[in-house]
Amino acid sequence: MSAPRMSLDFPVTGGDFIAAGEAASKIKKTLRQLGIDAAVIRRVSIASYEAEMNIVLHARRGRLVLQVEEGEIRVIAEDEGPGIDDIEQAMQEGFSTASDLAREMGFGAGMGLPNMKKCTDEIIIESEKNLGTRVVMRFLNK
């Protein structure tokens, strides 16, 4: 029998601030039940939450995919949205394209992607203008 590898899907709806954060919360609960180290869970939760909020703030719809296997956790955030113009610029602290409404709600400080990067061991961002964005975040689980 091959080493088990798990994959779970958590849908996210753009603009839905009531359910915002639930996908990340479920990911956190799942990892806790799997007995993952608390410090690793912490990093995954924060990065997942930021990724989820990016979908809620910018995209029409998307999903978080959680993959767990021995030694590694991956969270993939995919969305159908506007895409990112300049990924390098988006990675700068303080850069944001969030709407005024989102800013009024306390989001859009331009810390999302930099925070995600800080929490991950590797982050790969692919984006296509007017189609969407796919972020793969890898976390090593000792």
Added chain:
Amino acid sequence: MVLAEEKCQGCTNCIKNCPTEAIRVRGGKAVILTERCIDCGECIRTCEHHAKKALSDTLDDLKKFRYRVALPAPSLYGQFKKGVLPRQVLAALLRIGFDEVYEVAAAAELTTYAVREYLKEYTAGNGRRNLPLISSSCPAVVRLIQVRFPGLIPHIIPIDPPYVTAAKLFYRNRLPELEFPPEEVGLFFITPCPAKITEIKTAVQQDYRVDGALPFVSLYGKLQEQVETGEKAKVEPKSTGVGIGWARAGGESVAVKWENALSVDGIHNVAALLEEIEMDKLNDIDYIEAMACQEGCVGGALTVENPFVARVKIRKLAEAAGDKKLPAEVSALGRTLYPQSFFYWTEELTARPALQLDKDLSVAIRKMEKIGQLMTQLPGLDCGACGSPTCRSLAEDIVQGNAQLSDCIFILREELEELARKLLIFSQKRPQTLRPETEKEGKK
């Protein structure tokens, strides 16, 4: 928490409200999963049959000691009729069998000093790592963190709660003045809190031991009688409003006087807030006072007075006793003791991974997949008729070998329906040797 089995009706009211899903109904009675229970007392409040109780001592246990000391929690002062003063309550404790009262409210003022010092040092020295810090004074919150939010353990302020400080102070300052050897002196915490009782009952032997815990509810009748009939005064309280205020939600932060703080009460509200802290959403706040009971300790599961009424009484008593400033002698004692690490925990806090499916990650992953599979079969109504609080928790129980799919009455009904359909089909099948119905009838 323990169950009074003869009172339990096997209803499912308690299982739904437990913040760690620690209760199941099995064999017609509630069963408490000890490793998950945080002793918050929600089930005591929920159970209309009063079948949940805390393990505690009685006044009879005082007899084991020659010199008996009461450590009354600050919230005790708010349990009596309007106009009853702390000194009457303290005098009443002496009349029901104690030789001395040593106020936890007074110790809370030292705790106030220690928490403030710790906050000053921490926020000055650590950048903004592991913020907000979380108060350790509510034991149910501390245990909720150990079970459900282990990642937040580094956020907890490692300073003893006031009753422990009271005990430590007693052994340091007061015991040497007495002519009794330590083993003949008994310290009893008078408390509204099931979690504190469990903490005392399960504590490892310490040199500042508290020997027993008595809940408000069990002493109330006797105290009430003494408060009403006994003459006034006699014991002058040492505490001021700063310590008395700790009895109510927000009292700790008011006492500590920290600008950038937030106070939350009610175990489900606390859990929701901890959830946000785990996502790092509140890192611009320094300090969180979190109380498991609504309204704080005055809302403890083992209190008598209505929490809202008690809260107002505490506020008034605190104001009357002066709640604006720590007494100079308290600050002076704090300045001496703080550098000696007097207020710090002696033991490190560890996670209690009671929600983990398996120690082995590959086994846990398989179990998680099986849970996902089961969830597609279960109705998702979270009715609790199976004895588990939600469909999800039933799936977890099945995977852990503690329940079966047919415990779900909807699945059972489907299985019966299937069986009935098969029965009908079988009943219509006729052996070859039997003549068909129509032919038989024609013959008649």
